Amino acid sequence: MKKTVIDGVQRYPTNGLKVLVIGAGTSGMQTALECWRKGCEVEIIEKADELSPIGDYFTITPSAQTTLKDYPSMYVQYHNRVYDCILSVFAPGGDCIGYEVVEWNRSNDGHASPDVKISFLNRRPEYAQMQLDQLKRLAIPVHFSQKASSMSEVDNRVIVETETGKKFSGDICIAADGLGTVFRRREEPIRSDVMDSGYSIARCAFPTSHIKPDTPAWKLVETVKEQPEFRIYLADDLHLILYLTADYVGIALTHPDDTGADESWSNLRDPAVLIKVLEKSAATWDPAVVSFMKQVPVKVVDWKLKWRDVNPSWTSASGRILAVGDAAHSFLPTSGNGVTQAIEDALSIGECLRLGGRENAAWATKVHNKLRFERTSVLQLMGFVNRDEIHKADLSAIKKAGKSLDVGFFRLGRWTWNHNPEKYATDNFDACLAHLRDEKPFQNTNLPPGHVYKPWTLQEENERMAKGIQSDLKQNGDWSV
Ligand SMILES: Cc1cc2nc3c(=O)[nH]c(=O)nc-3n(C[C@H](O)[C@H](O)[C@H](O)COP(=O)(O)OP(=O)(O)OC[C@H]3O[C@@H](n4cnc5c(N)ncnc54)[C@H](O)[C@@H]3O)c2cc1C
Structure with missing residues (x-):
């Protein structure tokens, strides 16, 4: 079947899947766009009465912009305001420690979105408005003033009830409702985590x-x-x-x-x-x-x-409910990755649902979870390591050395921003599905090359920092530019 084109967006043939998205934040709106583009019918329910004007800037790195070119109008809107920043470090008294260009511009080998002028800074309210404008042009419904209060699964359907008593249903429900997500409360009602x-x-x-x-x-x-x-x-x-x-x-x-x-x-x-x-x-x-x-x-x-705390399980037991963005993984701002990973999720789940189709939709969410968990977990940990590094940085030593700034989020590593989450899903879906369904071997490759993944907890991290022990995270695998 041929793709249809609306507002310049080439949409895959419809796959008969209805996806309900809870939350019109960065991840919810991008998830809706990606699932729609991959052939799903999509609706968003959002508790707020309108998009919040709150917010200043956030950073979106190249790995989250790999599908921007697939939305030609949004691509133009995005490029109307690009801040190609210089990065600088100062001591509180005003002494300049050093200037640096962003990592992907330091590399001669490019990055994951060569067709996008990467804006190091994005005004949050403007970015959200840009996503909402695109949803409107594609006629994807966004139901404001609808706070999801419960979810239930009946006969392979997910029913979401809102505080106003309205019911919405879908084959798959994606909870993109931030840190206080209804999903986690449903899955672990006893744990106040x-x-x-x-x-x-x-x-x-x-x-x-x-x-x-x-x-x-x-x-x-x-x-x-x-x-x-x-x-x-x-x-x-x-x-x-x-x-x-x-x-x-x-x-x-x-x-x-x-x-x-x-x-x-x-x-x-x-x-x-x-x-x-x-x-x-x-x-x-x-x-x-x-x-x-x-x-x-x-x-x-x-x-x-x-x-x-990092939780490896982002789906309900059946696989019909999935958490994405902050609802799946909380990030400290010092990771420089909260929004990027929320959008990477969207790019990955859209492709997984396309590949799984109606037949394997409930497996597709689990494949997405498996493909994404270790990567986000390492980046979550990086937020603590970065904060520790910058709060304890020896500024005079850095200034004296006069070389590139190598602390905190000034050093993310090529593995973070040279990744294409949609392509990763395409390339790994079958092997990962065989792993989950038939216990075939599978190993993720979206980590620093050579990295050996180690589970971790907030308590362990706090103890490490309290003892003044330096983390070896950035020595585990290749974090170079
Ligand atoms: C208003 C606002 C301003 C922000 N400003 C900044 C900023 O300036 N800089 C920065 O780095 N980060 C900011 N963040 C955080 C950042 O946007 C997120 O960490 C990141 O984009 C991940 O997005 P998310 O969509 O997973 O979660 P969120 O951005 O938290 O979005 C969750 C969405 O779900 C909705 N929601 C929550 N519960 C329900 C429910 N029960 N039913 C229906 N809808 C629900 C919320 O209203 C929200 O729209 C802000 C977040 C918000 C909500």
Whole structure:
């Protein structure tokens, strides 16, 4: 059968599968697009009344953009705003430790999405709007104001009930509803497994025009027209990221959590909280940074960095329900990979469902799970290792050495961004299915070459860090550029 073309998107022949997606976040919307493109009928249910305007910037690396070219209108919309950033590291007092270009631009061998101009920074609300616009052009329904409250499986169908009493059904249900997912509560009702990581991240974004030319902060933004910058200040047990672009600037301040027993996951706080956090740290801060903080015109979202231990099982026993994105794997921002892995999931499950078709749909989710788990688990662990590395970095030694910045998320490794998750699913689906169904041998190759996968827990990581032991994660396999 021939592909049909809508809005320039070539859609595979319909496969008779109905996929319900819970959550219109980055992963839910991309999952819906990919499943639709692969021939499924798709609907999204989302608890919010509309897309949230909250959010500043996130990083999407080349491995998550391998199918952008398959959506020609979205491809154009994406390229309307590309921030090809320079990365820089500063000491709190304002001493520049070094500048660097992003890893994939340092490599002579290219990356997984050569046809895409990779934007190191993406404005979250704009990216989400771009995905929603594409869903609309493809007439994929998004039901807002529908909070999923339960899921049940009846005769090979999944029924999702929402708080308004509405029922939706599909052959497959994909829970893309973030860390507090209905899926995990259903699978493990007794385990309350969302934990505090001990840190919060205070974030906001606002138009660059709010920074006044006659203030010390001006020196931070006066050059951004020519060259946007991802600037990180490293202090003891704290780091501050400034996203400096010509139209919007953003702040992400990761700090030890001071909200104690407060159970809410995110608090809208007065911008003065930023100054308070800086004052609490032992460092003396560059007056330009303090002036920058004093000019923040918006409330700051202080997200508690919650954590759920790595769980290898992302599907229900039958395989008809699957979790993707944050619902399957929580990431610390220091992994630089939360959004990338959420989108990689979408690219992988779309292809697995195409290959599995109606007959093997419930196996397809399990194949996806097997193909993706070890990769995401290593990257989740990398978030802790990166945070530890940057919080303990010897800045004067780095400056003295004068070589490329090699700490934290400045070093992800070629294996992370030179991966094509859709192609990986195509190439490995049959062997992985034979492994799951017939116990044939299978080994993932989407890890650092030579890496030997080791399961790990948050408790072990906390103990390692408390003892001051350096992780050997980046010595396990090839993490080079
Ligand atoms: C409003 C918002 C702003 C963010 N801003 C940033 C940022 O600036 N920088 C950054 O790095 N990361 C940000 N994040 C986190 C980042 O987007 C995610 O970590 C990553 O993209 C993975 O996305 P996800 O789709 O798996 O989860 P999420 O982005 O958390 O999306 C989950 C979606 O599911 C919906 N949902 C939850 N429960 C239900 C339910 N029961 N029924 C129906 N729908 C439900 C939520 O409303 C949300 O739309 C933000 C997340 C949100 C929700």
